[in-house]
Amino acid sequence: MKDSGATVSQLALLQQKLHSAKAALDEVNEDRHAKLQILLQFISHLSLACKGQNLELDNKLAKLRHNLNTFERVDEALPELVDVERLLKGQYYNAMVQLEESRACLTRVIRQLQRVKSAPEKLKKEINYFKQDLDKPFHTLWEYIPKVKQIIGFYETILQQQFGESEKLDVQPKHQQLAHELAQMVSEIEFRKDQREQVLQIKEVLASEVEIDCLLDAYHTILALLLDNIAREKSASQEFLFALNDALAAVREVVSESYNRNQRSFLLKAQLNREINTYVDNVGEAIIETEDIVALKAQLTTQLSSIRSTLSRKEALEQRDQALLLKSMETMRKELNELSYEANTYKERLFEQQKLNLLDSLTQLPNRAALEERMDMEYRNYQRHKTPLWVAIADIDHFKAINDSFGHSTGDKTLQVIAMALKNSLRESEFVARYGGEEFVLLLPDVAPADIAQLLNRVREKIKNIPFKFKNQRITVTVSIGAAQVIGSELINETFERADAALYKAKHESRDRVVIDV
Numbered sequence: 281m282k283d284s285g286a287t288v289s290q291l292a293l294l295q296q297k298l299h300s301a302k303a304a305l306d307e308v309n310e311d312r313h314a315k316l317q318i319l320l321q322f323i324s325h326l327s328l329a330c331k332g333q334n335l336e337l338d339n340k341l342a343k344l345r346h347n348l349n350t351f352e353r354v355d356e357a358l359p360e361l362v363d364v365e366r367l368l369k370g371q372y373y374n375a376m377v378q379l380e381e382s383r384a385c386l387t388r389v390i391r392q393l394q395r396v397k398s399a400p401e402k403l404k405k406e407i408n409y410f411k412q413d414l415d416k417p418f419h420t421l422w423e424y425i426p427k428v429k430q431i432i433g434f435y436e437t438i439l440q441q442q443f444g445e446s447e448k449l450d451v452q453p454k455h456q457q458l459a460h461e462l463a464q465m466v467s468e469i470e471f472r473k474d475q476r477e478q479v480l481q482i483k484e485v486l487a488s489e490v491e492i493d494c495l496l497d498a499y500h501t502i503l504a505l506l507l508d509n510i511a512r513e514k515s516a517s518q519e520f521l522f523a524l525n526d527a528l529a530a531v532r533e534v535v536s537e538s539y540n541r542n543q544r545s546f547l548l549k550a551q552l553n554r555e556i557n558t559y560v561d562n563v564g565e566a567i568i569e570t571e572d573i574v575a576l577k578a579q580l581t582t583q584l585s586s587i588r589s590t591l592s593r594k595e596a597l598e599q600r601d602q603a604l605l606l607k608s609m610e611t612m613r614k615e616l617n618e619l620s621y622e623a624n625t626y627k628e629r630l631f632e633q634q635k636l637n638l639l640d641s642l643t644q645l646p647n648r649a650a651l652e653e654r655m656d657m658e659y660r661n662y663q664r665h666k667t668p669l670w671v672a673i674a675d676i677d678h679f680k681a682i683n684d685s686f687g688h689s690t691g692d693k694t695l696q697v698i699a700m701a702l703k704n705s706l707r708e709s710e711f712v713a714r715y716g717g718e719e720f721v722l723l724l725p726d727v728a729p730a731d732i733a734q735l736l737n738r739v740r741e742k743i744k745n746i747p748f749k750f751k752n753q754r755i756t757v758t759v760s761i762g763a764a765q766v767i768g769s770e771l772i773n774e775t776f777e778r779a780d781a782a783l784y785k786a787k788h789e790s791r792d793r794v795v796i797d798v
């Protein structure tokens with residue numbers, strides 16, 4: 281009984297010990313788990329921090345993270361941790377080498393920046409300080425990044441300064457002047473119908489405050505259009521030359537064929553002539569030698585029949601020659617007709633082109649080149665007959681205001697209407713050209729000095745009375761006119777200058793008037 285009581289109490293003690301041991305084991309397990317979790321978290325953060333720097337290190341850390349969940353004890357991870365440590369050490373070494381290289385690179389960049397002479401003085405000083413700072417090595421990436429930011433800042437300041445300067449270039453008057461000259465040139469060139477819309481748009485652009493880019497674009501487009509026209513002209517000339525060449529080759533072939541045939545025919549005819557002569561000789565001999573009249577008759581009949589047959593062969597040959605000659609002539613005539621047609625078309629094209637070259641494309645009035653030709657002609661007439669000759673210059677008043685208020689294309693239409701009115705107010709023998717912009721030149725022969733003012737005032741009034749309506753607004757457009765007569769032996773250019781001075785006077789005497797230089 282006593283034994284069984286002791287056994288029971290021993291069992292209870294053992295149970296208690298077992299219980300304590302189990303509790304201790306649980307505690308150890310928990311501790312292991314907690315440590316593994318801490319290690320796992322540390323590895324995860326390390327992975328994030330090192331991500332992308334070294335592929336081997338990235339893979340190792342990912343594998344370690346995965347394995348840590350399966351390890352019983354932290355020590356099991358030790359070999360892998362040693363591996364990671366080795367890679368980390370290598371990585372640190374690499375990072376230091378890279379940082380040193382980057383520092384050398386920044387030093388090169390800063391030397392370049394020091395060479396920018398236009399940089400502001402304050403910036404130059406900052407760059408010098410920065411360079412001195414760069415002499416000390418970097419220990420971490422965090423020292424390097426702010427330096428890069430600072431260099432970008434220097435670049436930004438320099439770029440902004442240079443950009444500002446280039447913007448100033450856009451508004452320089454010389455570019456505005458170039459735009460104006462280009463617009464003037466474009467007005468004097470004849471473009472094809474399908475190009476005119478594009479040219480009009482370019483003129484609109486050039487008339488406004490043009491920027492360098494737009495100006496360059498305009499030059500580029502105009503050049504491209506001109507080159508296209510030249511290429512077309514060239515290919516038209518080439519086509520004509522090819523046609524000419526083909527026709528000449530055909531004619532040459534016909535001529536040489538005909539020559540060869542002629543040679544052969546000449547030899548054949550000589551042969552036939554020789555035959556005929558032999559027959560005639562035979563007849564002669566027979567007459568002398570043959571006494572018997574019957575035999576003579578028979579011989580003569582034979583010889584005459586031979587002569588007849590040879591003559592008819594000769595006639596056939598001549599007929600064939602004639603037919604072939606006619607055929608050759610016909611072929612040549614056709615070729616020459618075609619050639620003459622081609623030449624006429626080409627001539628017409630050239631003539632049209634020449635005519636176009638003398639016409640102002642906007643107003644369809646003669647242009648400056650045509651004016652010069654006509655001035656020469658009228659001046660020669662003046663020198664020969666000493667009849668009066670006037671030069672008048674008409675300039676639209678405040679035309680810029682029309683462009684500015686209603687747009688360039690309204691300005692263009694106004695120019696067209698006024699050009700037409702000027703043309704219609706002159707006689708057949710008189711001449712008007714668009715001199716450029718809003719200026720027109722009139723050449724008036726055979727007008728007596730007493731009549732000139734009345735004539736020009738009639739023209740001025742006619743333009744003033746044109747009922748212009750822009751944007752529903754009635755607008756009166758006026759012109760000022762200056763005129764001068766060619767006197768004595770002065771050159772017509774001198775007369776032109778006097779007319780121009782008179783126009784200047786008209787403009788200064790409140791415009792809408794005619795001033796005659798006397």
Ligand SMILES: Nc1nc2c(ncn2[C@@H]2O[C@H](COP(=O)(O)OP(=O)(O)OP(=O)(O)O)[C@@H](O)[C@H]2O)c(=O)[nH]1
Nearest residue numbers: 467487676677678679680681683688691692717718
């Ligand atoms: N629409 C259009 N405008 C043109 C053309 N050629 C020149 N111009 C413009 O004509 C205007 C001429 O201006 P200004 O020389 O100042 O003369 P204005 O405004 O007529 O003034 P005054 O002659 O002094 O009365 C400029 O604005 C030119 O751009 C053209 O072909 N079409």
